[in-house]
Amino acid sequence: MSDLTKLTIAEARDGLKASKFSARELTAAHITAMESAKGLNAFITETLEKAVEGATRSDDRLAKGEAGNMEGIPIAVKDLFCTKGTLTTAASHILDGFTPEYESTVTANLWAEGAVMLGKANLDEFAMGSSNETSYYGNVVNPWRRTTDDQPLVPGGSSGGSATSVAANIAMGATGTDTGGSIRQPAAFTGIVGMKPTYGRCSRWGTVAFASSLDQAGTMTRTVRDTAIMLEAMAGFDPKDGTSVDMEVPNFEAALTGDIRGLKVGIPKEYRLDGMSEEIATLWEQGVDWLKSAGAEIVEISLPHTKYALPAYYIIAPAEASSNLARYDGVRYGLRVEGENLDDMYSRTRGEGFGEEVQRRIMIGTYALSAGYYDAYYLKAQKVRARIAEDFKEAYKLVDTILTPTAPSAAFAFGEKGDDPLEMYLNDVFTVPASLAGLPGISIPAGLSSDGLPLGLQLLGRPFDEETVIRTAGVLEEAANFTAKPTTWWRA
């Protein structure tokens, strides 16, 4: 039998239905891949027994003709989604030993469609980071290396374990969460497809909260079709999430018509940054040409407040985080460090339990929300956010989708951007604006850098118009024909 880990979700689905292999065989192949890739540190918790049980159940359902849309598909779950009876850490020391008594809506939806859990994927602590270097459980390693040296590279973040597991063919797909680019940027760094749907499309219930007005679950897969299949299984209205939107989930796979003739694609001039790398600029132009050749109309647009998106984000997200993370007090779950009194116990628990970057963001947020500074920082940032959202609204009067690069560079080495938090924040310059506006976005692998690393292009859409984004991404994917794979150096 050929290597089952090389299949796409769509191919595996068809193969399972045609009984070419069993769900147990498919899962076993991925468990073998997982075992030979421990050096990548993609998982915090492996759930091999659960995986085998799930695959067995899938084989039963397949035999009875009751297969769901993700039946028997082995996936990784970012360790930010609560999974009943399985350790859930958010990659933080402060959640030591936390084993939820409930299941997040997103994962429950996936299990209902037959998906099989391989394990809980590593991430930046509380999803705060762009390189997966802030995890209490250690760095995740990118399966890709430069052709010029053997230096280990970051997989991007915060969904670094999810990205690596999919890029290294350990999992067929993975859940991610995207607050400012945490799905799209690691997807670009690892040469896979990553999609953040519209805010409100997937339930936030049971997902460890970072910044509630920005957090959105999404998919990480190897093809656009797989994204469509998986997103459809995850999404849907949930009364338990106050900002979940009560709308039908379309058949996303049906959106892949391959026809974008007459579609208007916007190119925002403000994304052409001073000092943008030549490679990224060339790739972007290439993307424009591909879409033009497929019959799309290219329109130059302006999103005038783009440069203010990052500073606004770095007030809003920490402010919301400081409030959300107030719940980690050593009383209800996780780590407790005893102290002289209750307050001292809180401070010692949080001082030891949170890593540096998380502490930094909580402090910024606490300051921005504190008496006397609220108007100057938080309120101002929320007003700037309104202007950014307005920019997109105006642009979508002229165009149907927007094409940009996903990240300003390819993957970098560990420690390369560690000293200056601001330099790290700039990684999200192209992804944050759409996060602030709550828009759907996808990153697809579109080319290689001169030293052989994947580079991504991003497509953004109107609210709840994931279908146009997916349709356009399908065309871009076909034109880019990205077939490069990392060498499997990590296999012992």
Added chain:
Amino acid sequence: MSLDKATVAKVANLARIRVEEKDLDSLANELNAILGWVEQLGEVDTENVAPMTSVADMQHRWRADEITDGGYQQDVIANAPSDEEGFFAVPKVIE
């Protein structure tokens, strides 16, 4: 606006994060660098702009004020570092 050491200590206390005295200076520098960079938001004209408070244009849903779920005391305290007789246990707070 620039944070001095005393303000950082105050913010750390508000956030209930224990920060060692020796780390206050470097933390102040880091926070000041971020806040200094954020100052550029002042360049944006936000006269008559309402702050964004809802991402999607949506009406909040109402539901009847009824108890629909509950009765999970054991589940709720299952992860508690310390519990007694079905309650979370904390250090003594009343002298």
